[in-house]
Amino acid sequence: MIAAIGRFLQRWGGYLALVIVFAIACALLSNWQWERRAEAVAAIQRVVDNYDAKxxxxxxxxxxxxxxxxxxxxxxxxxxxxxxxxxxxxxxxxxxxxxxxxxxxxxxxxxxxxxxxxxxxxxxxxxxxxxxxxxxxxxxxxxxxxxxxxxxxxxxxxxxxxxxxxxxxxxxxxxxxxxxxxxxxxxxxxxxxxxPSAATATLSTKPDPDEGPHLSYALQWIAFGILAFVGLVWAVRRERRIAREEAAERAGLPAPEPKRPRRKTDADIEDELLDRVG
Missing domain, CATH: 2.40.50 (OB fold (Dihydrolipoamide Acetyltransferase, E2P))
Structure with a gap:
């Protein structure tokens, strides 16, 4: 087991470190967007509180x-x-x-x-x-x-x-x-x-309460960080599957079939219908 973990780290340690660094960068960028949104929300609140005050x-x-x-x-x-x-x-x-x-x-x-x-x-x-x-x-x-x-x-x-x-x-x-x-x-x-009133240039108007796209950007950076780990897991599993297929080919055995979810039987479908109406 220890030897297997060592081989994994030797093969994938660099990629794992890269993904971790990328995820940290995504977290920092997401936090920056949260702070920008907080500033925008505070600016909108100042307009609400002060603009039409006496x-x-x-x-x-x-x-x-x-x-x-x-x-x-x-x-x-x-x-x-x-x-x-x-x-x-x-x-x-x-x-x-x-x-x-x-x-x-x-x-x-x-x-x-x-x-x-x-x-x-x-x-x-x-x-x-x-x-x-x-x-x-x-x-x-x-x-x-x-x-x-x-x-x-x-x-x-x-x-x-x-x-x-x-x-x-x-x-x-x-x-x-x-x-x-x-x-x-x-x-x-x-x-x-x-x-007394006098002619003026075009006066400023009340700012629109628009906080900008900061919230969506913050969520996107979080998603990017998570997807980096998902991609790494997918790559590891794909490499392991290819290795199994090559080992089976060298041994003259049929390639292992990929795991598929078990198909539902009529009894399974009937039980689900009973659960819904029960």
Whole structure:
């Protein structure tokens, strides 16, 4: 018995190790997809909890300029101040429904002097592709804004920001352009409404509750890991059957018949019918 196990390991040990490594990789990839799904479900829940909530004062959510909690994403806040229209910035490479365009970012200086960045919507690229054909102007004078909070975005590689344009809404970079101002760097706001009202670009809409294909991918990776062991068992059994057939041929004996399930007799069928109605 020990000798047989030794021969098996010598013959199939490498394949077994390979299958184990593959199964571990499948398990790790499956766990990664589970984590991605958990993140997507949490993001959907934040939309459900916050998007249609009653607006609150900005200070209750962002007590400091760099304050931010992920659970506050999409929370509507109320702000009163004046737009710094001369410091309007365009954020490039912002597609909407497959169309290229820009986000219009305008600083709003609050009554206490602090500055909060408001995304006043999306505009399509213009005929020259370098700038939009037109941008709705932010209103003059004092305005009351309701905006939904979003976190500061990361920088994009080695992308540089040119005058009046940004590669991403990285708020510390925006703060550098607004030198001398106290700028909120933890979050900015997607415009929901303005009072008095004014023309705006295309405003953002409520995100669809789509968690993506992560669950199916996680289950697929688990299935791949199991199938690897099934394939190994099948290969071992096939090799053993071929070895038996070759041994029988060398001994001049008929090849062993493969095992087939016993056919049911009439009595077996009758018993099954009685069990079903009994």
């Amino acid at each position: 607006p609150v004062a900005l200070d209750t959510v962002l007590p400091e300029l760099d304050s931010w909690k992920l659970d506050d994403e999409w929370t509507p806040v109320t702000l009163t101040g004046r737009y710094l229209r001369a410091d309007q910035t365009l954020v490039r490479n912002r597609p909407l429904e497959g169309n290229p365009g820009w986000e219009v970012l305008v600083p709003l200086q609050l009554d206490d002097g602090r500055v909060f960045l408001v995304d006043r919507g999306w505009v399509s690229v213009g005929d020259t592709q370098d700038l939009p054909d037109s941008i709705p102007a932010a209103p003059k004078g004092e305005v009351t804004v309701v905006a939904r909070l979003k976190p500061s975005e990361p920088t994009i590689g080695a992308s540089t920001s040119t005058k009046g344009q940004l590669a991403s809404i990285h708020l510390p970079t925006v703060a550098e352009h607004l030198a001398g101002e106290q700028v909120y760097t933890g979050a900015y706001g997607l415009l929901a409404s303005e009072t």
